[in-house]
Amino acid sequence: MFRAALLILLATPCLAAELPPPLEQDDFAKHSESEITLGQLLFYDPILSGNREVSCATCHHPRFATGDGLALGVGDGGKGLGPKRVADPDNPPEARIPRNAPPLFNLSHRGVTVLFHDGRIEVDESRPSGIRTPLDADMEQGFASLLSAQTMFPVLSPDEMAGHYQENEIAKLVRQGRLTGPGGAWDAIASRVAAIPEYKARFTTAYPAIADGKPIGFTDISNAIAAFMAHEWQATDSPFDRYLRGEAALSEAQSDGLRLFYGDAGCATCHAGPLLSDMGFHAMGAPQIGPGKAAAFEDHQRDTGRMRVTGRTEDAYAFRTPMLRNVTRTGPWGHAGAHADLRAFLRDHAEPRAGLARYEDLPPLPQMDGIVDDRWALDSDERAAIADAAPEGRALTEPELDALLAFLDALTDPASISGRLGVPDSVPSGLPVAR
Template identity: 60%
Template sequence: MMVGQIPCFAFVAVVLSNAAFAGSHVPDLGPAPVFSPVDPDAAELGQLLFYDPILSGNRTVSCASCHHPRFGTGDGVSLSLGDGGQGLGPERQADPDNLPEQRIPRNAPALWNLGAAGMDVMFHDGRLEADPNYGAGIRTPLEGDMVAGFDSALSAQAMFPVLSADEMAGHYGENEISRAVRLGQLSHEGGAWDLIAGRVAAIPEYRQRFDTVLGEGAPIRFTDIGNVLAAFIRFEFRAMNSPFDRAMVGEATLSAEAAMGQGLFYGRAMCSSCHSGWLQTDNGFHAIAIPQLGPGKAARFESHARDVGRLRVTGTEEDAYRFRTPSLRNVSLTAPYGHSGAYATLEGVVRHHLDPVAGLRAYDRTQAILPVLDGASDWRVMDDPAEVTAIADANDLAPISLRDDEVAALVAFLDALTDEEAAKGRLGVPDQVPSGLPVEP
């Protein structure tokens, strides 16, 4: 189906109030999300690049390797294997001829509704966000090396996975892109982004398609690649037609169990104190004692396995172990949950929220979904009482007591946030890409 044939959802300009839904336990959610118009040619070009391994250093990993619609725009595992992995989702395995150095430190976040206005904070720690105080309008760890030309925070986020050795770039000495990254040649002329853009420009079909989007003969920059990827994500992964949405505009009725869960979500369970608004996120950062597994988020010269989240971005001690509130749209499709993917089920992560410290200390490690990686030390933090205590001490959430049937009702409400049509895909997975490299179906 072509982009231009997708109608705008009916409630784009609707503003709901408590009075309009008296008794529903739903507060005023504010204006419905606004999505910028999408150029059909840009979206279709972005679709091809999203599934094309040409953007990775060794030409083996695409964006879809960790963000595949088959797994709700995640990859179905707690912590991914990027470069050096083979296969998709829980079946992905380490390539014995190119073993990954480590797992990707954080769970692959879902992509639903990242194209909505106001969704300007990217990654679990928010290290990239729209900020008019910066020259390019986007604050990133690159600081002075950041370049102008990205049309949004969503398009700019594409620049980080391609620079990560463990995700897409590959390790030092394996290819020209990984070598440029290791030498710090990123946004410079002839650096990693130029090398990637050059690869794309050298493929006739991509050159032709960019001529349509940019104008004939216009240079293809990495910023242009990020912009068309964002156009695809904005169009393909828009999910605003769930049972919840239809109920909110009076076109459907939630099941009794889901309605009970909605009342709890916006009432006694206090879920909406963080998961607020139409997209069920405040885009803020909170410490909720999610169990830490895997290599953690450390610089190469550091030897610990902890992940202190937002603290690494701000340097502010009170931000220790805080992570961005994820949107809950299509959440039933995006397991595992938490920044480390610690919980395999919605019920598991809901119960953790009810008493995070107890959940942390009694964590069932069988909930982790980890592809085999010989030599991985996945439980260093959880095996260290001092590390566990540090996570527990940072927790923001007070315990809440719910009956088993109330937990089940909350899960039923979360299921009602699923847009089944969006999950089927609009453009879908292409059969082939212009590079001729393999596509994961």
């Protein structure tokens, strides 16, 4: 019965885009139990951070749908978890993390070809590693996947995990530009992990090459973390997924929203395919709040998005199309988390220029002293530049917003949010686990 209803909807003339095929298990990476459970411990272990205080889970926690519930997070130099995280008065951060923590759902699907808001890591078969990153020729070999390679950046970021320049040996190596190879920052992190007997035993079980005598490297750590994320946060059982498989019907409101999403609202132009993302980059007028994204030698507070990667002016203020499973739970929304309310985000996103013009109220941000004004881009000519790069769009009515929100709620897979293994009771380093 449900399959027949789906076929009728597929034939409805008001749909401007075809519905995607269901997500298939064969399109997700597979991993052994020993690799997954090792990755779980590493994901929650602060041993990977310079000051041994921040883990991957600090900014990507299941309590907050694999984010941190903040518009712009606080990594090194923070205390607490999620929206309650604040600056540590005894060792305050030097800056906010410049972009919103992205969710971790379905990142091991073979359709994921770019990661980070600006796509600075992407699949590139012309490279020896098969992956293009800002490190180019200095890229370490041995990352098993794009998802694995992603982990190499947060551990090197002073504001995220590494700490600031003279605080610890990892931060000092980053400051010196010694990242790869023997004695580099990644090697120093791997040495910390390898010195813990339980980790040594678990790596020996998970990876035959290590059992045969290969030293534990940072790529082994990142591969294990990627295996855990791939298993823990696979989201394939939302009402929409069951609907596509012909197993269940959507409610009337959800069906109305689906017709809008794939029809007159034009959402599926970019949110296409099984993952509801074209993996492309689009300038959609999302407000910039916070410090922007600049290299150490640059003196500005702009975040030009994809242009920072390609150097092309036509990519200015373009950001990756996010995937949408569990989207109603993953706020704040936008590359800078500028919207704390999803309805308001949809309203502004539908007509980007008008939405940016009326945007005023920043979401709550942890108090930090001595940092760039969080409103800088809104109170300068930058707001106009962001708007000029965006399309006009069209306004959504209140009933249309109701319908779209109902459809987006049908993308929620509760089991994937809580995760399959959950938060471990303890980690081999003995350091505190974020709860």
